[in-house]
Amino acid sequence: MTFGSRSAAEVVVHPDKNSLAAAVAARLVVRVLDAQVRRGRASVVLTGGTVGIQLLREVASSPASHAVDWSRVDLWWGDERFVTSDDGDRNAVQAREALLDTLATQGLREDAVHVMPATDDADVDNPADPDAAAARYAAELAEAARAEGVGGSVPVFDVLMLGVGPDGHVASLFPEHPSLKEGQEAGREVIAVRDSPKPPPTRLSLTLPVITSAEEVWLVVGGADKADAVAEALAGPGRLPASLVSGTRRTLWLLDRDAASQL
Numbered sequence: 704m705t706f707g708s709r710s711a712a713e714v715v716v717h718p719d720k721n722s723l724a725a726a727v728a729a730r731l732v733v734r735v736l737d738a739q740v741r742r743g744r745a746s747v748v749l750t751g752g753t754v755g756i757q758l759l760r761e762v763a764s765s766p767a768s769h770a771v772d773w774s775r776v777d778l779w780w781g782d783e784r785f786v787t788s789d790d791g792d793r794n795a796v797q798a799r800e801a802l803l804d805t806l807a808t809q810g811l812r813e814d815a816v817h818v819m820p821a822t823d824d825a826d827v828d829n830p831a832d833p834d835a836a837a838a839r840y841a842a843e844l845a846e847a848a849r850a851e852g853v854g855g856s857v858p859v860f861d862v863l864m865l866g867v868g869p870d871g872h873v874a875s876l877f878p879e880h881p882s883l884k885e886g887q888e889a890g891r892e893v894i895a896v897r898d899s900p901k902p903p904p905t906r907l908s909l910t911l912p913v914i915t916s917a918e919e920v921w922l923v924v925g926g927a928d929k930a931d932a933v934a935e936a937l938a939g940p941g942r943l944p945a946s947l948v949s950g951t952r953r954t955l956w957l958l959d960r961d962a963a964s965q966l
């Protein structure tokens with residue numbers, strides 16, 4: 704895979720984490736509606752993390768979300784912790800609790816909820832092997848791309864959301880971690896990350912070329928502990944994975960005032 708064309712970063716600052724989560728939720732509902740009008744369906748890549756999960760709760764309680772036809776939405780994940788499927792550390796478990804259980808009663812199809820593999824999946828040949836799990840998720844992406852007839856190895860992502868760690872990581876792509884370079888050199892869509900600097904140690908992640916293939920990439924960041932990473936990433940491409948992501952049409956940094964305080 705090659706990197707998509709880069710769009711320039713736009714920055715929107717909200718007063719605090721709560722208003723950030725509510726505003727991103729509203730923006731997400733509109734983006735999904737627009738995609739459905741334009742191409743009949745919508746495909747969203749979810750993130751874990753504090754604000755990433757809080758914004759899902761906001762969607763669940765938003766009257767506007769009833770305007771969406773959830774039976775025509777696909778959900779993917781940017782990264783996942785490679786633990787058992789019921790582990791509360793999993794981004795997918797947190798997302799189900801925050802939003803997806805609600806959307807299941809509003810038409811969201813279970814086969815459109817593309818969770819990343821877990822260590823206890825019955826259909827993973829070697830459940831303990833994160834590389835096999837990464838390959839299986841890559842195959843699921845390729846199958847979706849084939850079904851859409853878009854060519855390439857991943858489907859259209861209308862919007863891909865990311866949190867940013869205080870160290871500048873996005874998804875489970877950590878600065879200077881060997882998996883970052885290895886995944887790219889091997890041309891992989893999904894990588895296994897071992898010895899993650901943030902627990903749990905084993906994770907799965909989309910790679911930079913897949914992330915940058917999304918039409919819109921939204922970096923959703925709240926908190927003063929992220930301010931230095933945000934400022935460094937927005938200064939231009941460099942050491943931090945957060946500085947290397949962009950959407951083909953739009954790159955939005957959605958911040959609270961604390962996260963924006965070093966700009």
Ligand SMILES: O=C1O[C@H](COP(=O)(O)O)[C@@H](O)[C@H](O)[C@H]1O
Nearest residue numbers: 750751752753754866867868874
């Ligand atoms: O480990 C992870 O962390 C990031 C950021 O989380 P936050 O709680 O500091 O906002 C998150 O985006 C990622 O999906 C997750 O696996």
